[in-house]
Amino acid sequence: MDKKKIVITGASGFLGYHFLKAYSTDYPIVGIYFNTPIIDFENISKQKFDFSNDTDLISFRHFLEKEKPDFILNFAAIANANFCEVNPDISSKININLPTTLAKTCQELNIKLIHTSTDLVFDGERGNYTETDQLDPISIYGKHKMEAERIIQINNPSALILRLPLMFGLTPQGTGFFQNWVEKLKSKETLFAFTDEFRTAAAVNRVVEGIKLLMDNSESGIWHLGGKENCSRFEFATRLAAFLNITNPNIKSSIRADVKMPAPRAKDVSLNSNKANFIGYTPLNLEDEFRIIFN
Numbered sequence: 001m002d003k004k005k006i007v008i009t010g011a012s013g014f015l016g017y018h019f020l021k022a023y024s025t026d027y028p029i030v031g032i033y034f035n036t037p038i039i040d041f042e043n044i045s046k047q048k049f050d051f052s053n054d055t056d057l058i059s060f061r062h063f064l065e066k067e068k069p070d071f072i073l074n075f076a077a078i079a080n081a082n083f084c085e086v087n088p089d090i091s092s093k094i095n096i097n098l099p100t101t102l103a104k105t106c107q108e109l110n111i112k113l114i115h116t117s118t119d120l121v122f123d124g125e126r127g128n129y130t131e132t133d134q135l136d137p138i139s140i141y142g143k144h145k146m147e148a149e150r151i152i153q154i155n156n157p158s159a160l161i162l163r164l165p166l167m168f169g170l171t172p173q174g175t176g177f178f179q180n181w182v183e184k185l186k187s188k189e190t191l192f193a194f195t196d197e198f199r200t201a202a203a204v205n206r207v208v209e210g211i212k213l214l215m216d217n218s219e220s221g222i223w224h225l226g227g228k229e230n231c232s233r234f235e236f237a238t239r240l241a242a243f244l245n246i247t248n249p250n251i252k253s254s255i256r257a258d259v260k261m262p263a264p265r266a267k268d269v270s271l272n273s274n275k276a277n278f279i280g281y282t283p284l285n286l287e288d289e290f291r292i293i294f295n
Contacts, residue, residue, distance in 0.1 A: 003027050007069040009051070009098070010076030011044075012036040015116065015164075017171050018204045019073070020044065023212060030067060032060075032076070039172065051076060052093040061105050071215065074102055074115045077145075081120065081263035084141035095144040096151070103156040113152070113159040114215065119199065119226070121146045121163065124266025127198060127230060131163070131222045131275060139263040149222070158220045162211065165226045165271055169204035169293055185241050185249050192254045193234040198268040200226035201236060203289035210281040217279060226271030228283040236286065243290045 004027055010016050011031030020031065020041045029044040038046050047063065050056045064072070077095055078084055084091035099115055106113040120142035121135045137143045152159050168178035184191045202225065210225040231239075234253050241249035256265045273281060283289070 004070040005067070006030070006071045006073060007064065007067060008032060008073045008075060009102075010074070011046075012038045013075055014167065014169070014171060014176050015204060015207070016075045017173075018169060019075070019208045019211065022205065022208050030069070034076075036173075051098045052090065057098070057101050061101070064105060064109060064111065068109075069111055071112045071114060072102060072106055073211070074099060074113065077116065079118070079141070081139045081141040081265075082261050084144065085139060085262035088140050088144075091140060091144050095141070096148050099148040100151045100155070103152040103159060106159065107156040112215075112218075113156055114211065115148070115152055115159060115161050117149055117161055117163045117222075118142065118145050119163055119165045119224075119269040119271050120266060121149065122266065122269045124269045127268030127270040128272045129224075129269065130272045131224055138266055141263065142266075160214055160220055161222045162214070163222065163224045163226075163271060164202070164207060165269075166199040166201040167204040167207055168201055168289075181237060181240060182244070185237070185244060185246050185251075188248075188250045191237055191249070191251045192259075193232075193237040193251055194256055194265075195232050195234040195253045196255045196267060197265055198230055198232050198270055200228075200230050200270040200273070201286075202227035202283055203293060205292070206281075206283045206289065210276055213280055214276070223276050224271040224273040225276055225281060226273040226283070227289075228285055230268070230270035231286070239286050240290065243287055 006027045007030045009032045012033040024041045024044050031038045031044050031046050034050050049060050078091050121137050122129045123136040123138050135146045137146050207225050237251050
């Protein structure tokens with residue numbers, strides 16, 4: 001039987017890199033990028049599109065008609081909440097318009113759409129959110145991702161929507177908070193970390209395993225792929241420092257009110273991932289995930 005063909009938008013990003021690292025030899029894959037080229041992975045095809053450009057969106061539809069993929073993994077997003085707060089028009093083009101186009105196109109061309117959303121669709125007032133809990137985002141980014149979810153469900157009921165948490169891991173580009181924190185801890189540079197912001201942070205390699213699991217199971221609807229533990233950023237930093245055997249780490253506790261930023265920050269958007277856990281999604285505790293990452 002022929003292998004399923006996959007098109008990945010945002011393939012040069014943090015999640016895209018780790019999905020390709022895990023599965024680029026398992027499927028025929030076309031990686032879509034814009035500003036950042038896709039490094040390594042010579043075994044995949046690569047195409048450049050600017051999804052903020054209406055002409056490129058039309059060209060992308062024609063591209064899909066020609067490629068006839070079995071899956072589109074929509075990892076493309078503007079995920080910087082502060083940027084989205086200041087630039088809502090740019091955010092809406094990528095975080096709403098693109099998934100809207102993909103939902104309609106995939107429905108018409110019979111392509112399975114897998115779309116990545118966020119834990120920031122919740123207001124953070126209580127945490128441990130399930131897939132059916134009410135959405136009430138407090139930032140522009142969260143509101144745009146919520147709207148994308150709504151539009152996808154209307155236009156493409158068979159789509160798979162994945163709400164993802166804060167993710168951690170290492171990349172050759174050195175992107176993401178985790179790599180920055182590791183470098184700061186090792187150099188003893190001051191690391192400020194919130195004591196009053198809680199997330200179910202997940203190792204990105206575990207998340208891509210969850211995505212593969214749901215793909216293989218032909219799942220649809222909304223699923224959470226959070227980490228195993230809910231902890232504050234301060235606790236995460238202190239446990240990371242202890243794992244790295246850093247004595248007297250220069251970690252300073254802070255609270256959200258100490259730092260003025262354009263986007264409001266939710267207190268506790270921890271995800272309840274029991275639905276995915278039940279079918280075999282198995283995130284580990286932080287230290288075990290650290291051990292795998294640094295192995």
